[in-house]
Amino acid sequence: MDSAASPLEGRPGRGLMMISASALSTQSGAAVGSLAFSTFTPVGVVAARQVVASVVLCAIARPRFWRFTGAQWWAVALLAFFFAGMNTALYSAVDRIGLGTAVTIEFLGPLAVALLSSRRGRDLFCALLALGGVVLLTRPGPTSDLLGLGLAAAAAMCWAGYILTNRLVGKRVPGVQGTAVATLLSSAAMVPIAVAILWNTTIPAEAFLYAAVAGLLATAVPYALDLIVLRHITPLMFGLGMSLNPLFAAVVGAVFLREEIDSFGWLGIVLVVLSNGLTLLGKGQLRRRGRMIDLQADGSAVR
Incomplete structure (x- = not known):
């Protein structure tokens, strides 16, 4: 697509609006999914998300996994582990400490990757700033939900692992085939757990609807928007737009879930x-890598 045909070329405001819409859709999907936690459980909702993600990505990438080598399968399997762990830990944390708090803590994962990839003095200030922000948000004490905070921290570590592994997969597997197969593997691992939940629990019909909507809003819609916008804006703008996720999560949690x-x-x-x-x-070293980009944008488009 040439620059004359692109509706986003030279219009950073419109690109930022699309990135914001992607972030808002992601957090709205998480909020809708949380409505099914009481019956479907966070793990069941994550399983629904993973299935939707695998269907969307495999339809787009059409991976030829039967041609993968052992080294490619090893990297893809590790990516699947981090993908499943990231979402399971995050949704379990949301169930205990709320959407805004959980997503803010989880965002420390990609931030840590960005900070550790640089040795500039100002990054120490940024790290202390982020740490101070988390302390202000959580103010840990005797009444804190330590398990919920720990789950959010686990989600952060999995997101960091997901970003680093995604780079490895990107080098070994062409296009987004590796990511597509990773989502397929993670959903395959999650589905038996969801089936066990269904077998032992009477789940109302609306819970299935909430889980399905969560999968669409938190996976299909953001991925489609990110895939479009990444072709026409700088990686820097994309990363800055994705930085708004904690803020969107807090707003969505406050408005729709009545979180205080x-x-x-x-x-x-x-x-x-x-x-x-x-x-x-x-x-200064931000750069394009096909459809994936460096730093936290590596793992933001597919979450």
Whole structure:
């Protein structure tokens, strides 16, 4: 597609709007999915998401997995592990500590990857800024849900592992075939758990609807938007747009789930978003890698 035919070329505002729509869809999907937690459980909702993700990505990539080598399968299997672990830990954390808090803590994963890939002095300031933001948001104490906070931290570590492994898969497997097969493997691993839940629990029809909507909003819609916008905007703008995810999660949680975040918590979320923005603005080595891009954008388009 040439620049004259692109509706986004030279219009960064429109590109940012599409990135924001992607982030809003992702967090809205998580909010809708949380409505099914009480009966379908977070694991069941994640299984539904994984199935939707695998269908969408395999339809787009049409992977020829029967041609994969042993080295390719090893990388793809590891990516599938991080993919399943990231979403399972995040949704379990959302169930305990709320959407805004869980997503903000999870976002420390890609932020850590960005910070550790640089040795500039200002990145230490960004790290301290993010740490201060999380402390303000969670204010850990005797009454804190330590398990929920731990699950969010596990989601952050899995997201960091997902980004690093995604780079390895990108080098070994052409296009997005590796990511597509990884989602297929992760969904295959999650489906038996969902079947066991269905077998032992009477689940109302609306829970299935919530899980299906979560899969569409949190996977299909964001991936389609990201795939379009990544062709026409800089990786820097994409990364900055994705930085808004914690803020969108907090807003969606407050408006639709009636989650309460005090002024210190909102300040903490803003500090984490600001820290990520400052880190990206100083990254001179940002560059395109086909349809995937460096730093946290590597793992943002497919979550």
